[in-house]
Amino acid sequence: MSYVNNGNAVDLNSERIATAVLVLDDGTVFHGFGIGMEGETVGEVCFNTSMTGYQESLTDPSFAGQLITFTFPHIGNVGFNDEDIETSGIAANGLIIRASITEPANWRAVGPLDDWLVSRKLTGITGVDTRRLTHHIRKSGAPNGIIAHSKDGKFDIAALQEKAASWPGLEGMDLAKEVSCTAPYEWSETNWDSNTGFGQQETPTRHIVAVDYGIKRNILRCLAELGCRITVVPAKTTFDDILALNPDGIFLANGPGDPAATAEYAVPVIRKCVDSGIPTFGICLGHQMLALAVGAKTMKMHQGHRGANQPVKDLTTGKVEITSQNHGFVVTRESLPEGVTETHKSLFDGVVEGIEIDGKPVFSVQYHPEASPGPQDSYYLFKRFIDLVDRKNA
């Protein structure tokens, strides 16, 4: 089959065979060119507006169950390296990009992105009109979709649509338990430096227990950098087992899926963390589950926040910060009960971006102060957490 440009694909070399398709659950089809592993991958199709950091996004466990559309057209042009990785485990299900991947041009690159995609068993598609796709998502909400990549260019579109349509969708899906570690481990790596690479912690003075619902490595590095010894524990760890580790503070990680789907195991444990008076800090999924634990509600957003230029106002100081974000669920303002204060608000669409529990050393944010990728304006939140720990220990 020779590829006929039907207005969907942007690589105009019409002699090339279309070796991949993206089929949405409503039957919309985008033809393009396969990258990464041959095969099929299904998930919710979201879009991410970050211009940099594609490796960090693709390895962020919070993207489990999702096919990422990068709105920035040139993805892959700095190849891959072995450092910008947020997990070696499950993360994004696939990627959708516009321009063909060029040869890597970066001093840190160890090879072309395509090789890395294959090594991670990731399937993707290039040549997609990502502006049209993003417009579709903005209008109709995030659809389920499937990417099929086959060198022979033969696709059964009806069967692919059926697979996309029968995927259950992220609402109600519990993925935190799928991506979590299965046994506790210690973390001691600190921030990256262009001369020396990642550092190693020397004399930590506080002990933080981080509950892993899909934790990004850079969160652990930020905590280690500030003098925390960290024990990472699985998502289903009981409160008694957390307490037995004698933590000075508890960290509730980011993670994929619907926060409400963790109601059986994470939410009741987090309720006990709040009641214990141990300083507790949550990021993204951790924030959403903390809100559920104190009686608030979450809902799926029509359009998630995914990108590295999202303005947020810290309502406690009046300062505006530019943040890195990746969420498709949100805590609803009207459900916030008495005793819970909204501390941060999105300046894009006004949704709740942070809360604190009155009279308790407990707070959380919906966005990503660890960046990776993205701006570091919100790094102060880690210091706010450490201050709470130190005040408690004083």
Ligand SMILES: NC(=O)CC[C@H](N)C(=O)O
């Ligand atoms: N980054 C995250 O922790 C994401 C939280 C949740 N899965 C959401 O999509 O809203």
